[in-house]
Amino acid sequence: MHVPDGFINAPVSAATGVVAAAAVAVGLRGARRELAGAGAGGVAGAERTAPLAGLVAAFIFAVQMLNFPVAAGTSGHLLGGALAAILVGPYTGVLCVSVVLLMQGVLFADGGLTALGVNITDMAIVTTVVAYALFRGLVKVLPRRRRSVTVASFVAALVSVPAAAVAFTALYALGGTADVAIGKVFTAMVGVHVLIGIGEAAITALTVGAVIAVRPDLVYGARGLAKPLELRTSPLAVPAGAAAPAEGAAPADEPSRPAAAAPAAASASAAPAGAFAASVAPRRSARRVWLAGLAAALVCAGGISYYASASPDGLEKVAHDQGIDAKARDHAAKDSPLADYSVKDITNPRLAGGLAGVIGVGATLAVGTGVFVVLRRRRNADSGEQPGTGSGEQQAAGSGEHQGAGAGRPSESA
Structure with missing residues (x-):
């Protein structure tokens, strides 16, 4: 659904450019909170969100190269707003898709440069807002299970695409450059999309479900579904809420506990429930997920993309059939070395397309990760944190984590 130059007139293109710029500015502020793990239930998520957000942008770029047939002579591709919002958050999601659209327009001559505001408004803002709003509503009414997140993802993504088609029709009604009945454009656009x-x-749904299956803590939309961890100082410790033995009395079969366990258990029991959960939450590396995601993106862009449908996508087909492309202009970067997702001067189409896809994944990953890492560092600077350290709350959590790891274990001096 990449809108070329000339479909929408200059005033509406400029207006959507202002809307897109404002949305990106809001997204930058909101993404700083999302990348800092606000409401995430732990600082470990904050430290790994930035590189994962860059990976999401690269993955969306790669999968958008995989046009799939949807009707006779028509193909479609991923828009990605729903996927990005659910994986890394709505504000960060808008930025992810915006980075993808920028790279496609500048490097690959896909989507007009004067229409960049139109494309960001339609494909980044509308899809993300509609999808995430519907997703959150569904998650609230569905059972609190991981499967519910996958179901909600499916429905939200399904609705987001025709919503983008409706938004394009509205923009075309305001600033279309060809004299075409809006009713026909609406019917054709919504029908195919x-x-x-x-x-x-x-x-x-497949992508979100795959990540939830291995690391649900990395899915923004699944936060809050994990069960709280419970610290047990011995295999026979009394669960919370159960009747405890009288003071000074101990079961005959209970083994003696090391002296260091009592203070640790007392401090843990006195801590608030939220701080206690954070102190014992394990810090798990996201490196394997990141490498798997990068490998999938490279395989899609560098190999599978060769087998993508060559039919025009939904907007191109409707534009040709309805005549709304009458005043379309050539892309300013049509002579780019990577135009049309093919490396110039390489005669082998499989190699030319695959290499262009790999370059695109690398460029999108670098730009996206760079943006999100800068945002994360600015968040740290604004909160007075030093590199490699956390806020007071984070330091307390880390201290509690070390205490929890050392509880029940005598010190070396003992």
Whole structure:
């Protein structure tokens, strides 16, 4: 659904550029909170969100190269707003898709440069806002299970694509450069993009479901579904809420506890429930997930993309059939070395397309990760944190984590 130059007139293109710039500014502020782990239930998530957000942008770029057939002579591809919002948050999601659209327009001549505001408004803002609002509503009413997140992802992604088609129709009604009945444009756009939405929903649900299956803590939309951890100082410790033995009395079969266990247990029991959960939450590296995601993106862009459908996508097909492309202009970067997702002067189409895809994944990953790392560092600077250290709350959590790890274990001096 990349809108070329000339579809929308200059005033509306400029207005959408202002809207897009404002949305990106809001997204930058909101993403700083999301990247800092606000409401995430632990600082470990804050430290790994920035590189994962860059990976999400690169993955969306790669999967957008995989056009799939949806009807006779028509194809579709992932838009990615729903996927990004659910994986890394709505504000960060807007930025992820915006980075993808910028790289596609500048490097690959895909989507007009004067229409960049139109494309960000339509494909980044509308899809993300609609998808995440619907997703959150569904998660609240569905059972609190991981499967519910996958189901909600499917529905949200499905609806987001025709919503983007409706938004394009509205923009065309305001600033279309060809004299075409809006009713025909609306019917054609929504009809074909409902079918494309099914493919979007399947890709989104499969991706979200795969990440939830191995690391649900990395899915922004699944936060709060994990069960709280419970510290047990011995295999026979009394669970919370159960009747404790009288003071000074101990079961005959209970083994003696090391002296260091009592203070640790007392301090843990006195801590608030939220701080206690944070102090014992394990810090798990996201490196394997990151490497797996990068490998998947490279395989999609560098190999599978060769087998993508060559049919025009939904917007191109509607534009040709309805005549709304009458005043379309050539892209300013049409002579780019990577134009049309093919490396110039390489005659082998498989190699030319695959290499262009790999370059695109690398460039999108670098730019996206750079943006999110800068945002994360600015968040640390604004909160007075030093590099490699956390806030007072984070330091307390880390201290509690070390105490929890050392509870029940005598010191070396003892």
